[in-house]
Amino acid sequence: MKLDISDIEHIADLARLHLTDEEKERYADQLSAVFDYIGMLNEVDTTGVAETCQVTGLEDVVREDVAVESDEETRKKIIGQFPNKIGKLLKVKAVFSAE
Amino acid sequence: MKTLNELTIEQARVGLDNKEFTSVELTQACLDRIHDRNEEINAFITVTDDLALVEAKKADAMIVKGEQKMLTGIPYSVKDAICTLDVRSTASAKILDNYIPPFDATVIKKIREQGAVLVGKTNCDAFGHGASNEQSMYGPVKNPHDTRKVAGGSSGGAAASVADHQCLFAIAEDTGGSIRQPAAFCGVYGIRPSYGRNSRYGIMPMASSFDTVGPMAKTAADIAILMEVMAGVDAKDATTVPDAVPAYKKEIEKLEIRNLRVGVPKEYFELEGLTDEVKEAIESKIEELKKQGATIVPVSLPHTKYAIPVYYIAVPSEDSSNLGRIDGIRYGVQSDMEKLYDTYAHSREHGFPEEVKRRIMLGTYALSAGYYDAYYRKAQQVRTLIMQDFDTVFQDVDVLITPTSPFPAFGIGEKKDDVIAMYLADVFVSPASVAGIPGISVPAGMSKNGLPIGMQILGPRLGESKILQVANVL
Numbered sequence: 001m002k003l004d005i006s007d008i009e010h011i012a013d014l015a016r017l018h019l020t021d022e023e024k025e026r027y028a029d030q031l032s033a034v035f036d037y038i039g040m041l042n043e044v045d046t047t048g049v050a051e052t053c054q055v056t057g058l059e060d061v062v063r064e065d066v067a068v069e070s071d072e073e074t075r076k077k078i079i080g081q082f083p084n085k086i087g088k089l090l091k092v093k094a095v096f097s098a099e
Numbered sequence: 100m101k102t103l104n105e106l107t108i109e110q111a112r113v114g115l116d117n118k119e120f121t122s123v124e125l126t127q128a129c130l131d132r133i134h135d136r137n138e139e140i141n142a143f144i145t146v147t148d149d150l151a152l153v154e155a156k157k158a159d160a161m162i163v164k165g166e167q168k169m170l171t172g173i174p175y176s177v178k179d180a181i182c183t184l185d186v187r188s189t190a191s192a193k194i195l196d197n198y199i200p201p202f203d204a205t206v207i208k209k210i211r212e213q214g215a216v217l218v219g220k221t222n223c224d225a226f227g228h229g230a231s232n233e234q235s236m237y238g239p240v241k242n243p244h245d246t247r248k249v250a251g252g253s254s255g256g257a258a259a260s261v262a263d264h265q266c267l268f269a270i271a272e273d274t275g276g277s278i279r280q281p282a283a284f285c286g287v288y289g290i291r292p293s294y295g296r297n298s299r300y301g302i303m304p305m306a307s308s309f310d311t312v313g314p315m316a317k318t319a320a321d322i323a324i325l326m327e328v329m330a331g332v333d334a335k336d337a338t339t340v341p342d343a344v345p346a347y348k349k350e351i352e353k354l355e356i357r358n359l360r361v362g363v364p365k366e367y368f369e370l371e372g373l374t375d376e377v378k379e380a381i382e383s384k385i386e387e388l389k390k391q392g393a394t395i396v397p398v399s400l401p402h403t404k405y406a407i408p409v410y411y412i413a414v415p416s417e418d419s420s421n422l423g424r425i426d427g428i429r430y431g432v433q434s435d436m437e438k439l440y441d442t443y444a445h446s447r448e449h450g451f452p453e454e455v456k457r458r459i460m461l462g463t464y465a466l467s468a469g470y471y472d473a474y475y476r477k478a479q480q481v482r483t484l485i486m487q488d489f490d491t492v493f494q495d496v497d498v499l500i501t502p503t504s505p506f507p508a509f510g511i512g513e514k515k516d517d518v519i520a521m522y523l524a525d526v527f528v529s530p531a532s533v534a535g536i537p538g539i540s541v542p543a544g545m546s547k548n549g550l551p552i553g554m555q556i557l558g559p560r561l562g563e564s565k566i567l568q569v570a571n572v573l
Contacts, residue, residue, distance in 0.1 A: 035464075050483055
């Protein structure tokens with residue numbers, strides 16, 4: 001199978017990843033090669049085979065739904081990591097635009 | 100006469116407890132070695148000189164009071180994709196260049212509580228994506244045995260830090276072989292525990308249903324000591340298993356080699372691309388076990404060749420969703436753009452290296468509308484068949500022995516542009532990852548060019564004791 005530049009642009013958009021033109025071309029080639037390689041899975045008959053989503057066999061691991069507060073020092077450290085902030089609040093760009 | 104930084108954990112424990120030297124002296128020996136070698140080897144992204152000496156002094160005080168534990172005063176390194184309280188953790192990606200975690204990963208907390216001494220954070224392929232450490236945004240790690248060769252990946256810095264005696268042990272992460280393959284390339288011991296044996300809390304998530312965290316060290320006994328400290332259930336990781344943690348250090352002495360059944364899977368030895376010298380090195384180790392009285396059993400794992408394709412569907416799919424959170428909004432390096440969309444897209448463009456972007460693209464595509472059934476579901480079904488292969492052979496044998504890698508360390512730059520060749524470097528380590536079983540790489544001699552060869556010992560789920568026992572007699 002062959003992915004073209006418009007496929008790559010669509011995936012990059014879904015992934016919120018800006019790519020250069022050179023990267024788009026390279027990833028189109030490389031992803032096509034990888035999916036060709038992966039195509040060998042079609043040789044395997046998986047009729048009636050269950051999917052494995054986890055390997056531990058654990059089921060219904062639950063805990064009480066209680067909030068555990070961080071101490072003041074930890075809170076300060078978390079807030080200290082914000083790239084943009086106003087006081088203790090994380091500042092982000094507008095999510096909705098007028099357009 | 101060994102210098103202090105060349106000691107094993109067991110040897111250093113004796114020396115510290117007998118007051119032959121202090122943790123400050125031991126730690127300084129490691130720091131001196133790092134500063135002497137880091138420009139060339141590039142194993143460390145961050146060296147924690149000041150913190151290490153503070154921790155070493157505390158450890159010495161514990162020893163004076165007789166309050167020491169197994170790891171008190173022992174210098175170690177941590178892979179940079181594992182969170183360490185108040186110590187920068189970049190995952191080798193520029194998007195986290197300034198990230199200082201406000202918490203310790205659970206396994207690190209346990210090691211710190213023992214009074215071990217953190218000397219620094221090790222270089223790796225960014226977010227664990229790679230098999231050569233060339234996908235670090237802080238430069239490749241060079242193999243201490245030959246600096247023209249890669250150290251392996253993704254935990255190349257961790258393996259080099261131990262092999263080059265820059266610390267006594269390393270904590271790293273293994274999703275598809277990232278502990279075992281660099282351990283083989285650098286000539287040290289490295290274990291991937293069973294999935295769920297050690298808590299993943301605080302390990303920067305790559306593929307959540309595959310990720311494990313484990314130690315690298317200079318002997319099997321040291322690995323056993325570390326597993327005893329690290330393993331166990333954690334309320335912060337719901338996938339940790341409640342099974343009691345064995346006393347691995349005592350367990351490894353208990354091998355009755357005459358009762359040991361060693362499986363040799365033919366698919367691993369028939370692979371095109373397996374080099375003769377690796378094959379011969381592993382066969383001579385198998386011969387050694389046979390002479391000691393073990394029974395050698397030829398076995399077959401028919402779905403072996405599908406492990407890499409399964410891995411490169413399932414893992415990038417999980418990668419791409421996990422990496423969604425790395426967007427430069429709440430922490431890390433943010434690109435200064437006017438719009439929110441562009442802030443995400445450009446922070447990620449500049450903060451991720453090539454392989455991370457490639458995995459995000461692969462995974463996003465595999466999970467996108469119309470392709471989920473064809474790729475992800477199919478891969479998860481074949482995953483079941485690979486697990487069944489292992490379950491079947493482990494009814495007959497105690498452990499499996501294989502090469503860790505088809506070849507010794509390759510040249511820096513040699514495979515960089517050939518994506519499939521790089522993925523195939525993990526051909527012997529990815530099946531165990533897919534199945535969630537434990538595996539250890541142990542040194543198995545040297546190639547004619549003086550590069551280490553690694554042998555892999557695989558065991559059934561939660562069979563760490565058995566693989567450590569076998570590692571200990573080789």
